[in-house]
Amino acid sequence: MNLKYDYSHKGDFEMKVTTFFGLEEILAKELLHLGGKEITPFKRGVSVVGDIGFLYKINLCSHTALKIVIPIIKFNANNENEFYDNIKKIDWERFISVTDSIMIESVLNSDLFTHSLFVSQKAKDAIVDRFRERTGKRPDVDLIFPAFKLYIHVFKNEVTINLDSSGDPLYKRGYRSDINDAPMKEVLAAGLVKLSGWERHIELIDGMCGAGTIAIEAALWANNIPPGYYRPNFTFMKWHNYDEKLFETIYESCISKIKNEPVNIIANDIDELTVKKAITNTKNAKVDDVVTCVNHSFFDLNPSRKGGVVILNPPYGERLEVQEIEKLYKEIGNKLKKDFQNYNAWIITSSPEAIKSIGLRPSRKIQIYNGSLECRYLKFELYGGSKKASKNPDTMVKK
Numbered sequence: 001m002n003l004k005y006d007y008s009h010k011g012d013f014e015m016k017v018t019t020f021f022g023l024e025e026i027l028a029k030e031l032l033h034l035g036g037k038e039i040t041p042f043k044r045g046v047s048v049v050g051d052i053g054f055l056y057k058i059n060l061c062s063h064t065a066l067k068i069v070i071p072i073i074k075f076n077a078n079n080e081n082e083f084y085d086n087i088k089k090i091d092w093e094r095f096i097s098v099t100d101s102i103m104i105e106s107v108l109n110s111d112l113f114t115h116s117l118f119v120s121q122k123a124k125d126a127i128v129d130r131f132r133e134r135t136g137k138r139p140d141v142d143l144i145f146p147a148f149k150l151y152i153h154v155f156k157n158e159v160t161i162n163l164d165s166s167g168d169p170l171y172k173r174g175y176r177s178d179i180n181d182a183p184m185k186e187v188l189a190a191g192l193v194k195l196s197g198w199e200r201h202i203e204l205i206d207g208m209c210g211a212g213t214i215a216i217e218a219a220l221w222a223n224n225i226p227p228g229y230y231r232p233n234f235t236f237m238k239w240h241n242y243d244e245k246l247f248e249t250i251y252e253s254c255i256s257k258i259k260n261e262p263v264n265i266i267a268n269d270i271d272e273l274t275v276k277k278a279i280t281n282t283k284n285a286k287v288d289d290v291v292t293c294v295n296h297s298f299f300d301l302n303p304s305r306k307g308g309v310v311i312l313n314p315p316y317g318e319r320l321e322v323q324e325i326e327k328l329y330k331e332i333g334n335k336l337k338k339d340f341q342n343y344n345a346w347i348i349t350s351s352p353e354a355i356k357s358i359g360l361r362p363s364r365k366i367q368i369y370n371g372s373l374e375c376r377y378l379k380f381e382l383y384g385g386s387k388k389a390s391k392n393p394d395t396m397v398k399k
Ligand SMILES: C[S@@+](CC[C@H](N)C(=O)[O-])C[C@H]1O[C@@H](n2cnc3c(N)ncnc32)[C@H](O)[C@@H]1O
Pocket: 180, 182, 183, 184, 185, 207, 208, 209, 210, 211, 212, 213, 214, 268, 269, 270, 271, 274, 296, 297, 298, 299, 313, 314, 315, 316
């Protein structure tokens, strides 16, 4: 069978970069900026073409990628025997030696194949049987840090086998040792900052910061710190074609672009212990000189009035009564109207009651997922002075 990726690491090949729903366009822009070609967004991801150096670079530098996989082969299978036989026919020795460890995950969208664990098991058997018949030995399975992590995607009878280059999902940056009850994934936090249009020269306030993730991700972006800077490894480092010298060159070049300039980022939370956790995380991420952590109620904050961006990830309401949610979001709306004139405020919430209670009309509504929770990320433009009476209905403050 013809492999799409010949593993020689010469020349360009196709990669699929996955992300959270709602961040596809942001990721596409990022990949373009990093030098990607033939960029095509799809649901929860972007397809891109580049060489092996580009693969290393996006694993290290992308803020909004979850993982980067290489589609290596596509075939049709109408039953489990065809599936097994086709996998066994693949020239696996070109990638894997018998001493390498493997892991297989499957995602199915098919009436023919309905049990993902069974499909993964069958694929593992086919690979192991091929090796055993040829060498008398077999590769082991490692579910923690395998050398070869394969993602099998089945749509109807079309099977695509992908090689995962990242290993642990890229949101596992490694700087967050202290988390609170509802920590946000780092990739989502980075996406929210980028969607907000915030730029490094303006003030950013995370008014309900929890573990400090949004503020830390903003600081990484502002000072060109590659999000992969803290990670000890990526799976591609275990591959036989790993070019350590090339990776080091890319790493050094990215590190040399880190800025150490002042940025005004404030991370605030009402809970003292939570703020301590945020401080630990900013130290781990080496951005404690850029992010100022404070411990107040959001309703007591006195912003500079020069304007800026405020991002809020308030409690959603899984643990709060509807009345409490309505009260909290009504107060947030009032506070924004009163004290955050000239700011753009962004609120992420999964609660429709919360959205209605804010009492401001959003100028943008973005559908996004926080884990399995469907959310809206809402933008409120809070004009001060004469602009308050703007005729633009999208930006007028509701009475
Ligand atoms: C959903 S969590 C934020 C999670 C955060 N984005 C993260 O990545 O960890 C909501 C946070 O709002 C804080 N909070 C609730 N009411 C607040 C208030 N009035 N002022 C400031 N923070 C508040 C809670 O202490 C909690 O840490």
